[in-house]
Amino acid sequence: MNCEIIAIGSELLTPFRSDTNSLFLTERLNKLGVQVAFKTIVGDRQQDLVDQVRIALNRADIVITMGGLGPTVDDLTREAVAEALGFRLKRDQAIVGALYARFAARRIQMTDNNSRQADVIDGAIILENPNGTAPGQWLDIVYNTHRKLVLLLPGPPHELKSLFDAQCLPRLTETLPKRHIATRTLKATMIGESVADARIAPIYNQYKDVETTILAHMGDIQLNLICGKPLIELAQARVDELAGRIEDELGDLIYSSQGESLEQIVLYYLEMRGATLATAESCTGGMMAQRLTSISGSSRSYLGGAVVYSNELKTAFAGVPTETLALYGAVSREVATALAEGIRQRSNASIGVGITGIAGPNGGTEEKPVGLVYIAVADDQQTEVVEKRFGGDRERIRQWSTQQALDLVRRRLM
Amino acid sequence: MNCEIIAIGSELLTPFRSDTNSLFLTERLNKLGVQVAFKTIVGDRQQDLVDQVRIALNRADIVITMGGLGPTVDDLTREAVAEALGFRLKRDQAIVGALYARFAARRIQMTDNNSRQADVIDGAIILENPNGTAPGQWLDIVYNTHRKLVLLLPGPPHELKSLFDAQCLPRLTETLPKRHIATRTLKATMIGESVADARIAPIYNQYKDVETTILAHMGDIQLNLICGKPLIELAQARVDELAGRIEDELGDLIYSSQGESLEQIVLYYLEMRGATLATAESCTGGMMAQRLTSISGSSRSYLGGAVVYSNELKTAFAGVPTETLALYGAVSREVATALAEGIRQRSNASIGVGITGIAGPNGGTEEKPVGLVYIAVADDQQTEVVEKRFGGDRERIRQWSTQQALDLVRRRLM
Secondary structure, eight states: OEEEEEEEOGGGGSTTOOOOHHHHHHHHHHHTTOEEEEEEEEOSOHHHHHHHHHHHHHHOSEEEEESOOSSSTTOOHHHHHHHHHTOOEEEOHHHHHHHHHHHHHTTOOOOGGGGGGGEEETTOEEEOOTTSSSOEEEEEEEETTEEEEEEEEOSSHHHHHHHIIIIIHHHHHHHSOOOEEEEEEEEEESSOHHHHHHHHHHHHTTOTTEEEEEEEETTEEEEEEEEEESSHHHHHHHHHHHHHHHHHHHGGGEEESSOOOHHHHHHHHHHHHTOOEEEEESTTTTHHHHHHHTSTTGGGTEEEEEEEOSHHHHHHHHOOOHHHHHHHOSSSHHHHHHHHHHHHHHHTOSEEEEEEEOOSSSOOOSSSOTTEEEEEEEOSSOEEEEEEEOOSOHHHHHHHHHHHHHHHHHHHHO | OEEEEEEEOGGGGSTTOOOOHHHHHHHHHHHTTOEEEEEEEEOSOHHHHHHHHHHHHHHOSEEEEESOOSSSTTOOHHHHHHHHHTOOEEEOHHHHHHHHHHHHHTTOOOOGGGGGGGEEETTOEEEOOTTSSOOEEEEEEEETTEEEEEEEEOSSHHHHHHHIIIIIHHHHHHHSOOOEEEEEEEEEESSOHHHHHHHHHHHHTTOTTEEEEEEEETTEEEEEEEEEESSHHHHHHHHHHHHHHHHHHHGGGEEESSOOOHHHHHHHHHHHHTOOEEEEESTTTTHHHHHHHTSTTGGGTEEEEEEEOSHHHHHHHHOOOHHHHHHHOSSSHHHHHHHHHHHHHHHTOSEEEEEEEOOSSSOOOSSSOTTEEEEEEEOSSOEEEEEEEOOSOHHHHHHHHHHHHHHHHHHHHO
């Protein structure tokens, strides 16, 4: 079974907005064994919409539209789908009544155009939308002798998601041929995408029944394994077997075998060991702190730290001796060490991290170029410092630096 | 003139990847007076591609494909476009030679499949790609009696962007009817999108020749004004006049009239006043520091600060008295004040900021619910504290809190 997703709205054809709803729908559909074969974005023009719905009906088993169900003149999806199918629209008085009640409850006068949201395509099942005024519609029809499902969904993400899960998932599960899908997500870090792929492709190529996707972003590699079988046990066994072989190959480059983020893993290890962490960041300017504290519950293991952009604050907050700064410069192995050890001591944390480097685009020299970063991790036994030369722009250098720092903490705790 | 952008690649039909190249292309095309009418994503299947290129040729003046130009069997764009047009492919020996030279320079053996990248559609101009192995192609053709431009571009963003700017922009400027486009971007903050729209819609609706787009993200409102006229002076005058009237209406809610970010504006004001800033963050966990230091040159005015997640660090790094913590709790007006004043004093900054709150999803009480945040700004004259109750999830509460804090600093410096 394949699907075409049509996102509707002229704002999605500007430089400022992109469709993200389709990623959510794709994830849900894949788990039901449905592949997304086409995604199309169309503006609020009726003829374009009618043509596109017909194109989609001719090439996909399931056609899902998103958006264009609101009350304004720009909202043309109902009319366009009805026209493409040659079906009529009828105003559903029960929906009109519910709309009036909804507005009355908020003591707002309902304008007439809202009634358009009660126009239902002949034969459609109405999909209630508790988070918005426009209901969705579900059509199970025969088009040119083929059975087709046509779903009209609202555009706002929170409306679409809850409506899809509550109303479409159960219907799709009932309607589609039974297929059981098992998935696993492995994550690795501090390895390039092509290097990772070269090492594991010979393995996953032996599992033609498992779909393997590799995604890389800022030093983070995500491997998604997905397999569909008539029995869930068979699918799970294949996915687990392949995951095990990939874990054997990549070893401790893999930090997560269940999809957790690196921040989550570091916090989990800290808690497991009863350890605490503090950070002193120069070039990453709080990004490591921000990443750790983005996780709820991080306060159990992450105490906090210092953002020490100026040399004075390196001394004041992390106790870096002024002589060390003068002798080696702010970007040096010695200052990274002093930052890690100083913040550890001043915060009474079990582990201290120090990061100093040149994030660019300015401030580099021949000896100390943009991208040079020193990262130190100190505990009560030892302080380890690594020197890295990251490529790319300021954002990338900062991201890779925090990724490396988190990975060093993970390895220290392993 | 209108355009269809076709993004090619099965990975773009997974839940994990979305097309972002098209936003870049749309921005460039709009400035040339070209509207994007359709965006389509197709997988690596030849017949789907051929069909889609034909659909696009029938409904758009300019058809741009992105991706599918590499050396592997999945890269089918050249073949598919040639088939859709009924044109032949010819291998260009000069490109083959350049590929061999490129591989030789890196001391890598070139595999045979790379030669496919030298296959050129009859009549196409070759678009050199200095950042990758696969060149683009430019076709200026007549299809069903209509003149059409067909552009084949590489998929990797850095290849596509530089190739488009270097090779396609000049050709498009020469080919397309002359039209001069003026743009302005205004930014406002701490106002809802619908409230902002309600206030300015009566103004921009009087300027039908200026396209006004409103985007809202995490407390940041961006207003894009764009106008095309035969003379650039006319276009600029209309855009500037509308921008001026919107600025009059929204007053100091507008923080930027040339598109700068709030971080940039705060740093600019700090530098202009010869002032320095330090931060002490609890619930935002370094996000404000990270936002400020994401700007190159921020070290001139931003000294750094403390991430004080634990109560101990609030005292150790920002000098918050333990009695204040005991008496009022960590999330209180008094602790925010002490954080701002303490960090200012310890860092010798002209301005200190303190943020404390409950980012959730856990940790809220009836008295102090999730989303309650206190933000204090201290200088040598006074300390101002605001209490906010932000809605949404952890990420949203943290984003809005830093947005509010940055805006308070901006207002203090105005």
